[in-house]
Amino acid sequence: MFKKPLAELKTSAPLRSSDRRKLKQRVLQTFPLLQPGDGDLLVPDGLLSQKFSTHLDDPGVAYLSPEGDPVWFTLGKGSDDLIPTVYTLWKRPDLLPFLSTPSAVVPKLVGGADLMIPGVVQHSHGLSEGQLVSVTQYHRGALGPPLAVGRMAVPEETLRRAADVDVKGKAVYILHTWRDVLWDMGPSKKMEAPEPRTFEAKVEAEGQEDGVKVEDGDMEVAVSGATLEGAVSDAENNIGPTTGTDAAPPEAKGGTMTAEDVSNALRSALLQAISITLSSLAPTSFPISASTFWSSYVLPARPVYVQLADGGSADASAVDVKQSTHKSVKAFLKASQKEGLIKLKDAKGGDVMVTGVSAQHPAVAGHKSHRTVKDVETRREKVEDRERKEREAKEKRKEEIQIAELYKPLGNTVPWFVAAEKDTSEFYTVSDVKTIFNAYVTTKQLVNPRDQQYINVGEDTELRIAVTGKNEDPPEFLKREEVLSRIRHNMQSWYEIRANGQDVVRKKGQLKPVSVVVKIRQGRKACTLVTGFEPYKLDAQDLAEELRKLCASSTSVSPVQGKPADMEIMVQGKQIAAVTELLVSKGLPKNWIEGADMTADKKKK
Incomplete structure (x- = not known):
């Protein structure tokens, strides 16, 4: 707003x-x-x-x-x-x-x-x-x-x-x-x-x-x-399966959770596991050992937060069977079997196996789903994964070559910058010019009252001069974007390049993107020509050698025709994708790479 x-x-x-x-x-x-x-x-x-x-x-x-x-x-x-x-x-x-x-x-x-x-x-x-x-x-x-x-x-x-x-x-x-x-x-x-x-x-x-x-x-x-x-x-210490230690029961409002409260929380976890996960398992998934059933299904389904029987509340994400009335996993499972929630059979060594669950049990059907420990862990993992990706993207941006298009007040734009109380010897980005212009227009009340898209440039002498071209009659009003475009056009173009570990390069003129073009040479042989990389501090010989290995093709370096100071890299074959990939890996932003396949036009001719 x-x-x-x-x-x-x-x-x-x-x-x-x-x-x-x-x-x-x-x-x-x-x-x-x-x-x-x-x-x-x-x-x-x-x-x-x-x-x-x-x-x-x-x-x-x-x-x-x-x-x-x-x-x-x-x-x-x-x-x-x-x-x-x-x-x-x-x-x-x-x-x-x-x-x-x-x-x-x-x-x-x-x-x-x-x-x-x-x-x-x-x-x-x-x-x-x-x-x-x-x-x-x-x-x-x-x-x-x-x-x-x-x-x-x-x-x-x-x-x-x-x-x-x-x-x-x-x-x-x-x-x-x-x-x-x-x-x-x-x-x-x-x-x-x-x-x-x-x-x-x-x-x-x-x-x-x-x-x-x-x-x-x-x-x-x-x-x-x-x-x-x-x-x-x-609450990191309250998340994840418990280890079976003799930790004190979780704190609740007005005191400590009772053994009965813990048992109810674990029963709620079992009901959640049956209704959400276990009921959808294929019959061949059973039997399941008691330890696997407990660690893979019941513990992840523990509620994070529960209302207690006395009307209080507590964090139940760390409850353990030893704090309950059952005292052991086997006793809890036996009690659940007696209630009709699961089916058990005895296994070797006095252990038990879960052979099935009762998804149609009234307690399961009437269970109200709750937020579980697994939900919390999943959400936390998503947040951490998102933050990790953001950090990686930030690090990648640091390695990128930073390119800024700059504009310096010149000629008929100088009086306007003076009127806007800005330094005429400074360099300004596109965003800077837009901010100065918006503030100026607001202060001078130059927005056309009939159509907000238009600016009454004819009402301000300095702005009118700044947007008027040579041999052109001064305009009375122009669209906002047109005014900005004309101001930038009448300013002096510069560019600034910041490469990691290298001195900042600031030069007069308009920076052009690296050209990557596929052309036909010597009959039907296609080759990829790369030019315009010098301003970005990229070495021709190094690029040619890396492209030779990357494309498994021969490469050569030669002066650009008519521009002996500029070099051209030639790679055999259609290699626009490979060249673009290498330039991006060198830190060159993709929007500063201009690629074209000229072979189709060549064949038509």
């Missing part, structure tokens, strides 16, 4: 005392987690209001602290829907329910993207579509500071389903982020994000009035909504 400069920004004005009191009352009523004393902190005395219009012409009002930092805002004509800014959320991080996402996603959100469902690692409980939420960076064992504010695009059920199946789509429509245009309005814009908060989980009853349940790839607990302590508790 605030990724581009505002279309209009009015002068700020002090808020009247009566309006401030009304605003404070609205804040306290809208966010019930707040205490009366929080009103003066989040709606301070000396508050300012400032009307604005976004680049999409959505009207809004920003409420600024006495220092000038935006603390609240509204969007939409006549809207009373108060939205906290990131500045406010850093004062009260628990003000909104949250979703967390990997670090690699955060720059995309800051750049204006919405949060997608695959990018959600953990989230608060009870989320509904359209609800205001904050977005934090995921930290294992800690809760990161809010970095974005948005509205839920889907209900919580969709996020839950995404843990088991691949669900695409948007999770949160982002309204405002750290370091966007709204953030930059404040004098505190250079402030760095706070450190993540680390807590021990405080397990509360899921049904309590202010309880907030937080789902994570590593755990699922209910925590106090008043503080959100333990919202990102690291």
